[in-house]
Amino acid sequence: MKAANSKYCQCLYFSSNALARKIEKLANESWKKVGLTPSHAYLLMLAIEEPGIQPSTLVKQLLLTPSTITRLIEKLEEKKLVVRTTEGKLTNVYPTPKAKAMLPDLKDCLYSFYQNYSSIIGKEESARLVNNMNKLVDKLPF
Amino acid sequence: MKAANSKYCQCLYFSSNALARKIEKLANESWKKVGLTPSHAYLLMLAIEEPGIQPSTLVKQLLLTPSTITRLIEKLEEKKLVVRTTEGKLTNVYPTPKAKAMLPDLKDCLYSFYQNYSSIIGKEESARLVNNMNKLVDKLPF
DNA sequence: AGTTGTTATTTGTATATACAAATATATTGC
DNA sequence: GCAATATATTTGTATATACAAATAACAACT
Numbered sequence: 001m002k003a004a005n006s007k008y009c010q011c012l013y014f015s016s017n018a019l020a021r022k023i024e025k026l027a028n029e030s031w032k033k034v035g036l037t038p039s040h041a042y043l044l045m046l047a048i049e050e051p052g053i054q055p056s057t058l059v060k061q062l063l064l065t066p067s068t069i070t071r072l073i074e075k076l077e078e079k080k081l082v083v084r085t086t087e088g089k090l091t092n093v094y095p096t097p098k099a100k101a102m103l104p105d106l107k108d109c110l111y112s113f114y115q116n117y118s119s120i121i122g123k124e125e126s127a128r129l130v131n132n133m134n135k136l137v138d139k140l141p142f
Numbered sequence: 143m144k145a146a147n148s149k150y151c152q153c154l155y156f157s158s159n160a161l162a163r164k165i166e167k168l169a170n171e172s173w174k175k176v177g178l179t180p181s182h183a184y185l186l187m188l189a190i191e192e193p194g195i196q197p198s199t200l201v202k203q204l205l206l207t208p209s210t211i212t213r214l215i216e217k218l219e220e221k222k223l224v225v226r227t228t229e230g231k232l233t234n235v236y237p238t239p240k241a242k243a244m245l246p247d248l249k250d251c252l253y254s255f256y257q258n259y260s261s262i263i264g265k266e267e268s269a270r271l272v273n274n275m276n277k278l279v280d281k282l283p284f
Numbered sequence: 285a286g287t288t289g290t291t292a293t294t295t296g297t298a299t300a301t302a303c304a305a306a307t308a309t310a311t312t313g314c
Numbered sequence: 315g316c317a318a319t320a321t322a323t324t325t326g327t328a329t330a331t332a333c334a335a336a337t338a339a340c341a342a343c344t
Contacts, residue, residue, distance in 0.1 A: 011252075012259055012268060013169040013180050015275040018205045020162035021331085022282045027155040038155050039300075056322060063160045068301050070324055089309035089322045110153070117154055120281055126154060129274055133157040136271065139262055140164040163301085181330075198292060210331050212294055231292045231339040288343085295336070306325070313318085 023117070030113035034105050038113075039064070043072050044099055045106055047082055052092040063137070165259070172255035176247050180255075181206070185214050186241055187248055189224055194234040205279070 027038040034041065039062070046061055047053050058069045073093055076082045081099040085092050118126050169180040176183065181204070188203055189195050197211045204211070215235055218224045223241040227234050260268050 011184075011256070012272055013165055013255065014184070014204075015272045015279070016158070016162040016165045018279045019275045020158040021205075022279055023155055023158045025332095026282065037300080042153075042156070054322085055324095062156075063163070064300095065302055066323065067303080067325080071300080074324095086323085089307095091323065113155065114153070117282075120283075121278055129278065130154055130157045132271055132274070133161045136263055137157070137160045137164055140168065140259075141262075167302095179330080196292085197294095206330095207332055208293065209295080209333080213330080216294095228293085231337095233293065286344095289341085291338100291340075293336100293338080295334105297333090297335100299332080300330090302329080303327090304325100305327100306323100308321100308323080310321070311319080314316090 026117060027113055030116060031109045034102060034109055040072055040076055041106055041109060043069070044076055044081055044095065045103075045110075047093045048095045048100060048103055048106075051094045054093070055091055058093070168259060169255055172258060173251045176244060176251055182214055182218055183248055183251065185211070186218055186223055186237065187245075187252075189235045190237045190242060190245055190248075193236045196235070197233055200235070
């Protein structure tokens, strides 16, 4: 069914969730090539760009909770893509050589994801929507 | 951190997920009064409006997968808010009197959720965004 | 009428995420 | 210098959702 025909299509809860789920599927497709979910991939790219990046920074960049960040890092550690060092209360996340070697592939995924959705909805249209959504994210509490 | 300052804020994956999570929190607040999550509440309202509604219809209305719909119904059954009857391969979902008595409260939640977000982001702005998001949902494959 | 394919629903299992509590460290005020 | 508070991270647990397989019923064609 078209979202436009759903009884609750007027509701922001409904729309934003339906959209996020669909985008997530599209993103999963794009990142399948490197065997990572989009969240893991974004975190990894941040760690490659800024080796030693801390969980607290990742929380702010990815707008996820600390516990979620820990879990994402754990999984990347299992896959030997990052290592963690702890000094005091701080933790640093470093990419392994294996991860660094993956960077071009990661960027390819990012690019093909972008191509994928912008070919469907248009570059300007998608840029506008992203902007509107970001503005809204910033306005909302919590 | 502001979404606008995040490295990946240009990415639709990032924006749509961040937005959906924030909206979800807001919605959870609004529906706390009736002790249901928004998804359960929407499903219940559909069942009250159309007693005997079938899972396949709920799938289309809520844009969720069949298995998710089954799980949502199970929970509402546990709470004695719906009953299921099966004839042949079809299942019908009926609201209980307890659920029907809740309808005004459910509508209140829906209304207060709407008031809540539209007071933050504006009625026109939010209507426009919802429309754009729905259009996008309909354009995306799957 | 029987086989074959299609549709509706449920079940088993996996995943991403969050909340709350626990832990450990650092900072600040006195 | 110690007590109180604040910060960073992890851990235990719960939840919503999905995918894939299982089940069941129906439809259709020969």
